[in-house]
Amino acid sequence: MKLFDTPDLRDLLARLLPGLTIQAVASPSGQRVVYFCNPENADWIPDHTQWEEVVLKVACGDSPQTVSYIQREIQILSSLATPHYPRLIYSETFVQDPATEEPLSSKLFITIEERVQAEPLDQLRGNYISESAVLDLIKKLVIALQPLWESKPPLIHRDIKPQNILIRPDGEVVIIDLGIVRVEGVAGVTLTIGDFGPCTPKYASPEQARNDKLNISFKSDFFSLGTLCYELLAGFNPFDDGASDLYTVLHNVVTNKAKPLHDLGLCSAEFSNIIQKIMEKEPYKRFRRIVDLTAALEACPRR
Known part of the structure; x- marks a missing residue:
């Protein structure tokens, strides 16, 4: 169920989360409403005085899919001890209005994370137009994603895109929005008979576009990284000319092979070959291991 920023929602949040002051609302994204808040007077938040600003994420719903995604994101953020992901400060599920003690129309899921002092890659594209800058970026992203890929069982982000990558002032990356992370080898909560799985179509891998769950692995994230580098x-x-509909974009992801960047005169043959390999349509043709991709990137001359 999609949630929207409304006066009624803000009034309810004020009752549920006393002392937490909403300062701004983020641009709409997915099924949640995201607020930037001051926690100074919210003494129920652990160590609330150490946070100048926090991110409040609000979602609602009772479907197994919604509950599963939210619980998974909370579990993952709680377990990650790395500066490449936001720190989870607080989480709670509410089922009734404390003022009236009446049940809510649907469960309300609340998470509070640190406000990362960084800018979205989507707003910094001008800093990543040279081969050397993009090479450095993908190296950092591979390092940041490794804790997910190498976890037991492996986790697949499935939504790597410029809006979900934050760049700190020192150039380090932070990856956000783990809402559709998939556990490799575990039955998903979406219908296998669906046309496509959860994704942002123009950054999706072919196996996501086909909803081919058995073939979704860290190599699917490889493909998304390749698309990101290609676009920069x-x-x-x-795969998206800006005018195509959703299904055309997904069809392009599955069938259209991007022209090598080296042939377009946009980067070296070495880096172009790496991007082409991780953008192969069949997962088995991409790098077989994470270490193989890492080694290829390290061996690539910096130009």
Whole structure:
């Protein structure tokens, strides 16, 4: 169930989360409403005085899919001890209004995370148009994603895109929005007979576009990284011309092979070959191991 920022929601949050002051609302994204808040007077938040600003995420719903995604994100953020992901400060599920003690129309899921002092990659594209800058970026992203890929069982982000990558002032990356992370080898909560799985179409892998759950692995994130690098260097997405509908974009992801960047004169043959390999349509043709991709990136001359 999609939630919207309304006066009624803000009034309810004020009753549920006393002392937490909403300062701004983030741009709409997914099924949640995201607020930037001052926690100074919210003494129920652990160590509330150490946070100048926090991120409040609000979602609602009773479907197994909604509950599963939210619980998974909370579990993952709680277990990650790395500066490449936001720190989870607080989480709670509410089922009734404390003022009236009446049940809510649906469960309300609350998470509070640190406000990362960083800018979205989507707003910093101009800093990542050279081969050297994009090469450095993908190296950092691979390092940041490794805790997910190498966890037991492996976790797949499935939504790597410029809006979900934050860049700190020192150039380090932070990855956000783990809402559709998939546990490799575990039955998902979406219908296998669906046309496609959870994704942002123009950054999705072919196996996501086909909802081919058995083949979704860290190699699916490889493909998304390749698409991201291609878009930064080329200045356009290879699967979305901006005018196509959703199904056309997904069809392009599955069938259209992007022209090598080296052939377009946009980067070296070495880096172009790496991007082409991780953007292969069949997962088995991509790098077989994370260490293989890492080694190829390290061996790539910096230009």
